[in-house]
Amino acid sequence: MNQVLIDGQWDDAPLARDRGLFYGDGLFETIAVIEGQMPMLELHLRRLKQGCERLYLPPPDEALLRDELMQVAASGPSPAIVKLIYTRGAASRGYPLPETVKARRLLYRFDWPSHPSDWWRQGIVVRVCELRLAEQPFFAGLKTLNRLEQVMARAEWHDTAIQEGIMLDQQGKVIEGTMSNVFAVKAGELSTPSLEHCGVAGVMREKVIEITTQKGIPCHITRLGLDDLKQADEVFMTNSVIGIWPVRDLAGTSLGPGPFTRELQSVVSQFVSRHEVSHI
Amino acid sequence: MNQVLIDGQWDDAPLARDRGLFYGDGLFETIAVIEGQMPMLELHLRRLKQGCERLYLPPPDEALLRDELMQVAASGPSPAIVKLIYTRGAASRGYPLPETVKARRLLYRFDWPSHPSDWWRQGIVVRVCELRLAEQPFFAGLKTLNRLEQVMARAEWHDTAIQEGIMLDQQGKVIEGTMSNVFAVKAGELSTPSLEHCGVAGVMREKVIEITTQKGIPCHITRLGLDDLKQADEVFMTNSVIGIWPVRDLAGTSLGPGPFTRELQSVVSQFVSRHEVSHI
Numbered sequence: 057m058n059q060v061l062i063d064g065q066w067d068d069a070p071l072a073r074d075r076g077l078f079y080g081d082g083l084f085e086t087i088a089v090i091e092g093q094m095p096m097l098e099l100h101l102r103r104l105k106q107g108c109e110r111l112y113l114p115p116p117d118e119a120l121l122r123d124e125l126m127q128v129a130a131s132g133p134s135p136a137i138v139k140l141i142y143t144r145g146a147a148s149r150g151y152p153l154p155e156t157v158k159a160r161r162l163l164y165r166f167d168w169p170s171h172p173s174d175w176w177r178q179g180i181v182v183r184v185c186e187l188r189l190a191e192q193p194f195f196a197g198l199k200t201l202n203r204l205e206q207v208m209a210r211a212e213w214h215d216t217a218i219q220e221g222i223m224l225d226q227q228g229k230v231i232e233g234t235m236s237n238v239f240a241v242k243a244g245e246l247s248t249p250s251l252e253h254c255g256v257a258g259v260m261r262e263k264v265i266e267i268t269t270q271k272g273i274p275c276h277i278t279r280l281g282l283d284d285l286k287q288a289d290e291v292f293m294t295n296s297v298i299g300i301w302p303v304r305d306l307a308g309t310s311l312g313p314g315p316f317t318r319e320l321q322s323v324v325s326q327f328v329s330r331h332e333v334s335h336i
Numbered sequence: 337m338n339q340v341l342i343d344g345q346w347d348d349a350p351l352a353r354d355r356g357l358f359y360g361d362g363l364f365e366t367i368a369v370i371e372g373q374m375p376m377l378e379l380h381l382r383r384l385k386q387g388c389e390r391l392y393l394p395p396p397d398e399a400l401l402r403d404e405l406m407q408v409a410a411s412g413p414s415p416a417i418v419k420l421i422y423t424r425g426a427a428s429r430g431y432p433l434p435e436t437v438k439a440r441r442l443l444y445r446f447d448w449p450s451h452p453s454d455w456w457r458q459g460i461v462v463r464v465c466e467l468r469l470a471e472q473p474f475f476a477g478l479k480t481l482n483r484l485e486q487v488m489a490r491a492e493w494h495d496t497a498i499q500e501g502i503m504l505d506q507q508g509k510v511i512e513g514t515m516s517n518v519f520a521v522k523a524g525e526l527s528t529p530s531l532e533h534c535g536v537a538g539v540m541r542e543k544v545i546e547i548t549t550q551k552g553i554p555c556h557i558t559r560l561g562l563d564d565l566k567q568a569d570e571v572f573m574t575n576s577v578i579g580i581w582p583v584r585d586l587a588g589t590s591l592g593p594g595p596f597t598r599e600l601q602s603v604v605s606q607f608v609s610r611h612e613v614s615h616i
Contacts, residue, residue, distance in 0.1 A: 061408050061443040062351075064400075071342075071351035072442055077421065079483035080360030086429070111484070112491055120344075128341050139429060141357065144487075149366070149419060149446045151483070151490040151514055162352055163341040166429045190470030190534075191506060194488060202482035203359035203431070204391070208474060210431040211392055226471060234431055254470075 074160060076143030079151070080201035082159075083107040088296050088328060089129040089136040095327045096296050097125070099259035104142065107198045113144060114159050121161065128163045135168040135329035137297060141201070168329050171298065176321070179304030179313050180219035180293070182233070184282065185209040188224050189231050189254040197257040210234045219301070220293055222282070225254055230280045236295040237261035238303075240280060240288035241316040247276040247284070260294040260324065267323050282307070290314035299328035354440060356423030359431070360481035362440075363387040368576050368608060369409040369416040375607045376576050377405070379539035384422060387478045393424060394439050401441065408443045415448040415609035417577060421481070448609050451578065456601070459584030459593050460499035460573070462513070464562065465489040468504050469511050469534040477537040490514045499581070500573055502562070505534055510560045516575040517541035518583075520560060520568035521596040527556040527564070540574040540604070547603050562587070570594035579608035 060072040075081035085100040094100075101118065108115040121140075128138050141162040146154070187209040195202070209223055220233045231249050232238060237258045239248045246268055251257050265275045285291050291303040291311050300321050302313035340352040355361035365380040374380075381398065388395040401420075408418050421442040426434070467489040475482070489503055500513045511529050512518060517538045519528045526548055531537050545555045565571050571583040571591050580601045582593035 061404055061441075063441055064404060069349055069351050071349050071357065072444075074357070075487075077351065077354070077357045077423075077442075077481070078364075079487050080481055081484060081487050084358075111488065124341055124344060137429065143357075149417065149444075150449075151486045153487070153491050161341075161343055162357075164352075164429075169430075187474055190472035192470035192485070194467055195484065200484055201357070201360055202484045204361060204475065204480055204482045205472070206431045207355075207359050207361050207433070208391065211433050 070146070073147050074143050074145060075147040076141060076160070076201055078147045080203070081111075081147075082113070082141060082143030082201045083111070084142065084199055084201060085140045086296060087125065087129075087138045087140065089134050089138055090327065090329060091134050092130065094125065094129060094138065096259050096263065097122075099262050100140075100296070103199065103257065103259060103262075104140070107200065108142075110194070110198060111144075111200070112153065113142070114157055116142065116159065116161060124161065124163055128165050131165055137166040137168060139164040139166060143201070169297065175219060175301050176299070177313070179302035179311070181217055181305040182220045182222055182293070182303050182307065183213060183218050184307050185212055185221040185223050185234065187212065188226050188228070191225055191253040193253050196254050197251045199256050206234045222285070222306070223255075224282070228281070230282060230285060231255040232258075233293050236293040236298065236301075238285070238291065238293050239264065239275075240285050241290035241292075241314065242284075242288045244316070245274060245276065246316070247278055247280055249280050250277050258294060259296045260299065260327070263324060263327065264294055264300070264320060267320065290317045292317045292320070297328070299324050350426070353427050354423050354425060355427040356421060356440070356481055358427045360483070361391075361427075362421060362423030362481045363391070363393070364422065364479055364481060365420045366576060367405065367409075367418045367420065369414050369418055370607065370609060371414050372410065374405065374409060374418065376539050376543065377402075379542050380420075380576070383479065383537065383539060384420070387480065388422075390474070390478060391424075391480070392433065393422070394437055396422065396439065396441060404441065404443055408445050412445055417446040417448060419444040419446060423481070449577065455499060455581050456579070457593070459582035459591070461497055461585040462500045462502055462573070462583050462587065463493060463498050464587045465492055465501040465503050465514065467492065468506050468508070471505055471533040473533050476534050477531045479536050486514045502565070502586070503535075504562070508561070510562060510565060511535040512538075513573050516573040516578065516581075518565070518571065518573050519544065519555075520565050521570035521572075521594065522564075522568045524596070525554060525556065526596070527558055527560060529560050530557050538574060539576045540579065540607075543604060543607065544574055544580070544600060547600065570597045572597045572600070577608070579604050
């Protein structure tokens, strides 16, 4: 019997028996569409490929996936977001991998979120989350569908004056934001937390490291404490949709957008919506 | 636009936009149906309720859920398995909880798995998994939809002579099996790992603790190392479908079903299929 009783109705929806739903057995990517293009696509595809290798997931046919991503990107106006979910597909009960895996691709188009441009210009207010990230080197860096930690960390606050929360690991070291990565600038040098034990390696994080490395500025990938952030000259947070947001208040400590952040913003502005950057 | 491109086909399947799929934002239960009844149902409902509280999920209407579980249990022959998935329902993009959550219930009926009765009688062969469980006290004990660790641990071996794998935490202490809990018997006393930092508190584990406590036998919920298992008089593994499987070989160390395990098996045999126990 393939019927599933969903909210009281018998249903044969194939997705009801997908390992993505059963176990979070898959990966996802959130891709910015700017003027009809996906400027960060290569970084997204690279991370997806790394995730497939780690999870023993058969990788997608890349040409087919690119065609589908373009199809979804072109199905409405820019800027927009294309979300890709890539699962291990049809499930029977139980954890063992199916003998034959037919991975499933789900592609979504979302409207661009309307963030106030102040967040790009003047910076955001950031709190520190109580929920601490578990350390799991096996999945560290990947964007798997197991994201309950981020969900529950983001559920800690309702104050709309706070835009993001810093997440620490079990030792109290800084790892990332709930939906972003974090960088600190001190004496002209850049640092960002190592994601060897936990955390998601965002594509905008990769891009920032790439840009600064090309400029000959070292980016230290290291262990950072909250004090390292509070005593930094500048702190900023990144993701593929927001680009770069300066932090102006970190749990009560005032910071401000500085020249390092401003210069990086001007470089990455090509990868994010003009909606975000129009007022600089 | 509510259409999602699924494997190349536009689709408006509601489950494509469920937070269970997006983030593993939900819980599940795997419930044995024996002679048309669900003898462990109360323990499952209790764990589900605890999970809802922890995840700020609105709990299901219990009378409605019981009706639906009975409906699905009765939709085919016994023994069978009813699986319940309970998610935070419809998702937009992003981690913040929806302002109004309409949790979703998915109920499945599966055939009873045909395990050789030898596993119940003579015991199983168990290896030690390389993947170690992350320590996340916030979710410890719960059966959330974030189960990639179990998936990848179970993917470590293909040898059909091995029935289960022991999972350790990051410190190397024993926590559980990939799909079961573990107990050790030494000098007439019972021990099982504490699940304060990670692991799933199985309902059969609860039942075993309840049974032994009622008999006046203490069950020590404690930290256990692999050596504690190897030097035990008896080791057994439990879940709500298999009941109790003695361990006869733990990573090369021979053990055997002993009187303690046998007595517990005779008590819990009322909760599992006669298929499992018919040859004792």
